[in-house]
Amino acid sequence: MKKLKIIVLAMGLVSMTQVLAQENWEMLFNGKDLSNFEQLNGKAQYKIENGELIGISRLNTPNSFMATKKKYGNFILEFDVWVENGLNSGVQFRSLSSSDYMGGRVHGYQCEIETSPRKWAGGIYDEARRGWLYPLTLNPKGQMAFINGQWNHYRIEAIGPNIRTWINGVQCANLVDDMTPEGFIAFQVHGIGDKDHEGKVVKWKNIRIMTTDLERNRNTVDPDVREISYLVNQLTENEKRKGWRLLWDGKTTDGWRGAKLDKFPTKGWELNDGILTVQAADGAESGNGGDIVTDDSFSDFELSLEFRITEGANSGIKYFVDPGLNKGDGSAIGLEFQILDDDKHPDAKKGKNGNRTVGSLYDLIRAENDDSSRGKNFNGVGKWNNARIIVHGGHVEHWLNNIKVVEFDRFSQMFEALVEKSKYEKWENFGRLPEGLILLQDHGNKVDFQSIKVREF
Known part of the structure; x- marks a missing residue:
């Protein structure tokens, strides 16, 4: 009986932890309108259907971004994404757009969404700034996480200089970088020059963010996923x-x-x-x-x-x-x-x-x-x-x-x-x-x- 009580108590604690974790989430996109967002740079079309944010590629326009009006520093972000084969996309975070930088060009961290044979989905790219910070060449297990032709679940943890990503529960990136501590989150439709890719779509849903109690809700780091640090003259x-x-x-x-x-x-x-x-x-x-x-x-x-x-x-x-x-x-x-x-x-x-x-x-x-x-x-x-x-x-x-x-x-x-x-x-x-x-x-x-x-x- 005592053992049973302990098990019941433990189950109750797990349940309570899950409830508390759920309470920390807030929906970043309400599935109804884009009142909390603004479109930056390119002219690709964004629309909402069935609670999903849908981006539609458009020929000969720059990268387009549907960006939050609010800036975020430390957070855990989760979303589901479906992208049509051949289309490149990504989600910006801790990103900026100002007139004194390339005329307002969106720049900052991007979590890659792609369907190409190189399999770098989940890697981290520094848009319009430093280029690839965390390609998945050092993480063959992470390269296999993204599955073409289906919904994929992403998780991005940005806490202090530690930036980590997961796709479908598999860790992809483990980056340490302190260049930009805060910025907006944005959903990208990549610019295209190939007419065959015009009209292809990328869809996002279940977009939620956590900004409190982050340490307790962090995922465990996969020891096989190499840490790459860009801290200058410092060791982690x-x-x-x-x-x-x-x-x-x-x-x-x-x-x-x-x-x-x-x-x-x-x-x-x-x-x-x-x-x-x-x-x-x-x-x-x-x-x-x-x-x-x-x-x-x-x-x-x-x-x-x-x-x-x-x-x-x-x-x-x-x-x-x-x-x-x-x-x-x-x-x-x-x-x-x-x-x-x-x-x-x-x-x-x-x-x-x-x-x-x-x-x-x-x-x-x-x-x-x-x-x-x-x-x-x-x-x-x-x-x-x-x-x-x-x-x-x-x-x-x-x-x-x-x-x-x-x-x-x-x-x-x-x-x-x-x-x-x-x-x-x-x-x-x-x-x-x-x-x-x-x-x-x-x-x-x-x-x-x-x-x-x-x-x-």
Whole structure:
């Protein structure tokens, strides 16, 4: 009997929790009218039928947004969506529109709704600003959550800098970003240029939001869904637990020195407002302040940093560097993640088959997306881009803005053959050192770096 009472009591508590959770929800769309919304930017049609908000694609008009008049900061948002095959859509949140930004262009976070083969529905895109923040290349389980041709249930949690998404109960994104703390929510009909897509529809229903008691109502994070953080020169608690450390503290030259010096260069590099900058000179390789390298050596590791190039710039991130290999002029020798303005720097057309373009293993392997995403995911000149290098024994990967662009085995016969046909053939055991330094290159062009962090395996 006592056991039965405990079970009944427990069931009662669960029921009460559910009731309280239900009480915290409010309907964001009442299913009857759009009095709490306003349409921004494009001229696609929105209508209401059977309690559903329906967006209808229209040819040759910009992205259209049905936006809340109210702004929201911290919230949990849920909705059901059905989208016709071939149509792209999304839901904006913490988004803004002001006359001083691109003439009122809607910009901010967007949770992706799409039916394409790349399967990035549930990923997070920064509309009209930074581009993809959380593509689903790192979450194959999340890529399978969205099901074409049926209603899909979305959940977006935006609490502090933590932004997480779920589709049909499967976690898709786990983002940490603090650029915009508050903004409107908007339902997008994507602009189209293909007449075959005109008149296609996207439908939303059961749109509800929670703005109180959020911590208690958060979903449990799937440990398999990787956290991606854009906090500048900071580590999240999750990153600390997983062994990440800042390789540059954002303030001093601690941990770094000149590649051919016993101290940090006295010229050519600048530290200002949390940004490490190699200054412009004459475009020569290591002709100004020279390359800088870490004090520590690394063997199995994951390196992540953000870089921002100026027009026509050239630089690189080298690893397994032994500064003693090249004691003459020029850069120190090591494997290189190329940093380059592919459009304006002549080096992009040198080498073989594009193996000197941004993200490439310089002079050896061309960077190209390993999935079905459209084009190399480079954010552009003057914008921050993320470079990630992962080394497990012989296995090496280059990632550009969270999309894998290079993969190779540095101990393989294929790699050896590539080296023999490259500018590195004269360096014995090139790329096969058991450990080495990490290097940031001075190539005489201005390039900024920030959020340099590493973990060792």
